[in-house]
Amino acid sequence: MLHKIQEGSVYKLIKIEESLILCQIGFTHHVIRVEFPVGKPSIYFRQKAVEYIWEWFDLDQDLEAFYEVANQDQVLKNLAHKYYGLRIMCIPDLFEALVWAIMGQQINLTFAYTLKKRFVEQFGESLTFEGETFWLFPSYEKIASLSVDDLRNLQFTSRKAEYIIGIAKAMAKGELSKEILLQNKDFIKIHQSLLMMRGIGPWTADYVMMKCLHIPSAFPVSDVGLHNALKNFIGLERKPTIEEVKEYAVNWEGWQAYATFYLWRSLYDKNT
DNA sequence: TACCAGGACCTCG
DNA sequence: CGAGGTCATGGT
Numbered sequence: 001m002l003h004k005i006q007e008g009s010v011y012k013l014i015k016i017e018e019s020l021i022l023c024q025i026g027f028t029h030h031v032i033r034v035e036f037p038v039g040k041p042s043i044y045f046r047q048k049a050v051e052y053i054w055e056w057f058d059l060d061q062d063l064e065a066f067y068e069v070a071n072q073d074q075v076l077k078n079l080a081h082k083y084y085g086l087r088i089m090c091i092p093d094l095f096e097a098l099v100w101a102i103m104g105q106q107i108n109l110t111f112a113y114t115l116k117k118r119f120v121e122q123f124g125e126s127l128t129f130e131g132e133t134f135w136l137f138p139s140y141e142k143i144a145s146l147s148v149d150d151l152r153n154l155q156f157t158s159r160k161a162e163y164i165i166g167i168a169k170a171m172a173k174g175e176l177s178k179e180i181l182l183q184n185k186d187f188i189k190i191h192q193s194l195l196m197m198r199g200i201g202p203w204t205a206d207y208v209m210m211k212c213l214h215i216p217s218a219f220p221v222s223d224v225g226l227h228n229a230l231k232n233f234i235g236l237e238r239k240p241t242i243e244e245v246k247e248y249a250v251n252w253e254g255w256q257a258y259a260t261f262y263l264w265r266s267l268y269d270k271n272t
Numbered sequence: 273t274a275c276c277a278g279g280a281c282c283t284c285g
Numbered sequence: 286c287g288a289g290g291t292c293a294t295g296g297t
Contacts, residue, residue, distance in 0.1 A: 105279040111295045112278080157293055159281075201280045225278045264278080 002120065002135055011037075012056070013127055013134035016048045020127045022134060023049050032057075038129055055092040058214060063087065066216070066255045073251040075233060079262040088261045090211050094178045095171055096137040097212035101204040102163050103156075118154040143168035163199025170197065178212065187215050210257035219256030221245050229263035 003012045009026045024035045034050060041049070054060070063085070070076035091097040099119075104112045123138035123146075143165060151161035170176040176197065184190045187209060194205035202222065209218035220226065227239040230248060240248065252259040 101278085102280095104277090106277060106292085107279095107294070108277045108296055110277095114295085155294075159292055163280085199280070203279055207278075220278075223278050224276090228278090 001117065002137060004132060004134065011132075011134060012053075013136055014049060014052050015125070015136055016045055016052075019045065020125065020136070021045055021049055022127060022129055023053065025053060038127070052092055055214070056090055058087045058090050060214060061087065061216060061258075066258045069252065069255050070259075073259075075230070075248060076252065076259055076262065079233075079259075079266060083262055083265055086262065086265060088211065088257065090214065092212065093137060094176075094181075094208070094212055095140040095143075095168065097208045098167050098200065098204070099137075099143075099164050101207045101211075102160055102167075102199055105160070105204065115154065115156065119151075122154060140168040140171040144172040160199075166198050167200075181213060187217060190215070210260065216257045217254050219249065219252075220260060221249070223260065225264050225267060226260050229267050233263065233266055 003010055005011075008028075009024050012023045012025065014021050014023060019041075021036065021041055022038045024037050026033045026035070032053070034046070034053060036046070036049070067080050067084075070080035091100060100112075100116065103115050103119075107115075120135045120137060123142050125136045126133050128134070146165055146168075148158055148161040148165065151164060152158060156164070167176065181190050181193055184193060190209060190213065191202075191205050194200045194208060195202070200208075203220050206218045206220035207223075209215040210220065221242055224239075227245065230236070230245065231239050234248075249256060249259065
């Protein structure tokens with residue numbers, strides 16, 4: 001798939017100016033170490049790779065600031081302690097973040113992963129190393145040239161196919177990019193710009209701001225996973241309403257994205 | 273077998 | 286505007 005974890009390392013294929021570069025990322029003695037199993041990339045490419053990984057792990061965020069906020073909140077206090085050090089796993093590529101969000105709209109995650117796998121293996125580039133194939137997420141240039149039926153064949157709905165191709169075309173024309181979005185003065189304007197695109201609603205806009213644009217106050221309040229996590233973690237009889245979620249979140253100001261991410265994380269070990 | 277899924281769009285009143 | 290219908294298929 002898009003990355004592989006093996007023997008304490010994570011392998012990730014990235015593309016820098018037409019070059020495919022396989023990164024092997026390890027973590028020992030509080031140091032993140034990046035190695036390149038294929039070829040010998042120049043210092044320029046190694047720096048670009050580090051920039052990508054820096055964004056991927058959201059390393060610019062000041063986690064201690066989050067923990068100060070979390071300590072003032074009954075829900076977050078426990079989660080911050082339990083998952084101390086956890087950072088949002090980001091999706092640095094805007095097209096990838098948007099498409100993945102659209103794939104996940106109103107379908108179960110298992111099927112969303114199936115769709116993503118088909119999408120990536122049909123339209124993405126790859127590199128094979130020691131018998132393992134590593135994939136790049138497809139480029140918007142490639143997807144912009146597709147027809148709705150090309151995606152319908154992979155069991156995308158017509159609506160989702162239209163959204164994805166529309167966004168790819170907007171990006172290919174230079175109308176939509178990470179840089180353009182980040183030129184906005186504040187995150188409300190970024191949110192509004194995203195909502196202008198067909199297929200991007202409030203949830204997708206917040207999701208992308210959280211996972212791609214590194215905005216820690218982005219908050220997908222309507223997210224079903226968030227609702228389930230709150231229900232489980234607090235021990236509610238039913239899922240909270242939007243208004244109830246907002247009540248729980250009054251103390252999360254500035255760190256709603258991290259609160260959400262830690263709550264999502266708690267869904268993985270609700271049975272343990 | 274129902275019901276729901278990490279929503280968004282469209283139509284109507 | 287706000288509510289209700291539609292998309293469409295896989296999981297549980």
